[in-house]
Amino acid sequence: MSLHDRFAEVRSGLQLRMRGARSEIVTDPEPEWATGFHRIQDDLRQRRPVARTERFGGAWLGTRYEDVSATAHDAECFSSRAFVVGNVRPPLGAAPVGVLPPASSDLPFHRGARRLLSSAFSRASVARLEPVTRAYCHGLIDALAGRDQVEAVSEYTQLIPTHLMVTLLGFPEQDAPRVQHFATSTLQDVNVSAETRSDRAGERLTYLPAQIHDHLDHPRDDLTTRVLEAELNGRELDPLHVYGTLAALLVADIDTTASAIGAALLHLATTPADRARLVAESALLPTAEEELLRAHAPVMTARPVTRDMRWRDADMKAEDWVLMSFPSANRDPAEFDRADNRHVAFGLGIHRCIGAHLGQMELRVALEVRLERFPEFSLPDPSTVTWTAGQVRGPKTLPIHIGPAAPAGGQA
Template sequence: MTVDDRFSQDFREERGDRPLGIRNEIVTGPVADWATDFSHLEPEWAADPYPIQDDLRQRCPIAHTDRFGGGWLPTRYEDVAGIAYDTDRFSSRSVIMSNFRPPRDLAPIGAAPPISSDPPFHRDARKLLLPAFTKTAVGRREQATREFCHSLIDELEGRPVVDAARDYAQHIPVRVIADMLGFPPEDGPQFREFVENTLEGVNLPPEERIPRLDQLFDYLYVQIRDHVDNPRDDLTTYLINAELYGHRLEASHVAGTMSLLLIAGIDTTWSAIGASLWHLAKTPADRERLVAEPALLPTAVEELLRVYAPVTMARLVKDDMNWRGVDMKADDWVLLSFPAANRDPAQFDRAGKVVIDREENRHAAFGLGIHRCVGSHLARMELRVALEVWLERLPVFGLDDPSAVTWAAGQVRGPRTLPLRIG
């Protein structure tokens, strides 16, 4: 099969013969009791999930819900880690908890390898990506990232109030990922729409959600075909030509991995940058110290990642079982809340407090186990550079209206609007 043959079929046709999986009714609305009826899509969770998680950790460390067809929410570090490392009993074939489950025959590859892959396929799919995300490879992108951050600040100069989420944080990972994949930088608004459809549209009926996801894959196939016709030195061309087990990657594998890089590579870093600026805006002592001691920033970045970890990942229970005292059923969801794990007092001293000079910090912001984020070096670089440039250019800032800050709902939490007063 030639490269052109692999990408001659429309992705929707390729998926068309697959069942949608187990479908569930839409369940939204106020939560009666977070221990027995949790929902990560409710506004109070988006606004401030930490008191809810702290309460659950004390009285019901593994919460349950009947929503989404049934699911579990562990809040202790040891339970989150236990599930993350247990690939025998928990599957990653879907990492986004929604109102339908993909069919079991998607395993072990999944729709977005390697994040959706189970062993043994996962290891080999992940190895394909490692060269693009080494410290050395990421280091080559730092100067361009820094220059782009400065250009964004240039556009903000003279404005007394700026939206640091919309006008700064979201643009940085969009540009970095577009450069890595060889996508047109002017397509950034489409990327943000893809992110929202994928991560914040999980409660839509499948007949609405699937077409929205198809828009993403339609776009990816246009880019893939362009790279087939015009190869260049980027990650898309690399994936098109990559081999696994002696064969070129399937078209669905290439597109699925690109969707992972586009969605996860943008929203997680966008959220981390925004949450960090939100913290510094409301905590003058930390902001002033980092302005005075810029060498402390790499240490502070780790602490900001711990306390405001943006990502929660899902797993699916493989078979009926009793797990640490709770009766889990096959195809139950499990939400691995890395933010809750990072605030567990049994794991971290002063767990709920931001300590920007914390020296020992084995946080789980990038996940645990075999699915630990392959792009962690890239995310750290983007977050550090974004904060360095902001603090250098705009060292005095605060929240303009704390009540105007809004946060994304779902499994990646970060500010969506963040009005800051400059000076």
């Protein structure tokens, strides 16, 4: 069977697996979960550190650092075969590969699947992307010249990681809005019905195989071609592995990075002293970036429970979800000393984000360019800020007031 024929089976195979998934309809999380996120989790950390929530289709929520860390490192009790919680349960038997490898892979398969991508996200590879990222950020700022108010999410924070991922994967630049929608809907729409979720996933099942076929016909120097040409244990990758890896890269980078940049901008827009100090002392930005990641970590990831058990005074059942709240773990006073910021914004254990260097670079460059070009910006009306309410928490809308744009100084 040719590669084209093998990849032609991807869509039908995935659709069958989705139709077989267990589902239930739940209501959207109340707005308080988004706006009072840290207050709620601070309270839970004190009263009931492993609590039960009916949000996200029902899940256990770990809020202490020690419990989050234990979950991340215990592959026997908590599988990695799915990490996006919701009302569609992961299919049984998906491990060790999972539907979005390597993020959804258990050991020992995970080790080789992750190694296939590590060079693309190494510190050296990311450094080569920095001039392109900086130039793109300057271009976005140029487009805002002459205005006194901008919507920072749709006009800046979301565009940066989407552009970079489209470039890395070798997808058409004009497809960036479509790719962005794939990423945000996966993580933000966890409480829609199974039918709606399936329909939205169907858009990916059309788009990604088409890109795969195009790369098979026209190989080029990009990450998609490298994944297609890769071998694992002496064999070419299964088509579902290729599809799942590309889908995982879209899910894992775009919405998470945009949320981190947005939360950082919101902090600086509402804390003038911090913003003024970073403008005056730009050398402090790397340290500030790490503290912003600790204080405003955007991501919670999920693990399915492998068996019925009592864990941390919670009676868990096989196939229950456990959510690891890295944002709450980062604020656990029992673990963190401000002088030693060992934050877990990028996760823990074997699934620590493979794109950590990329996300850190995007955040740093986005802030550097913003502060260089718009050293003065503020939030006129806090009530206009809305938040995402899924596993990734960040500003969904962020209208900020800006002063005149300074000319680009060190534009690459």
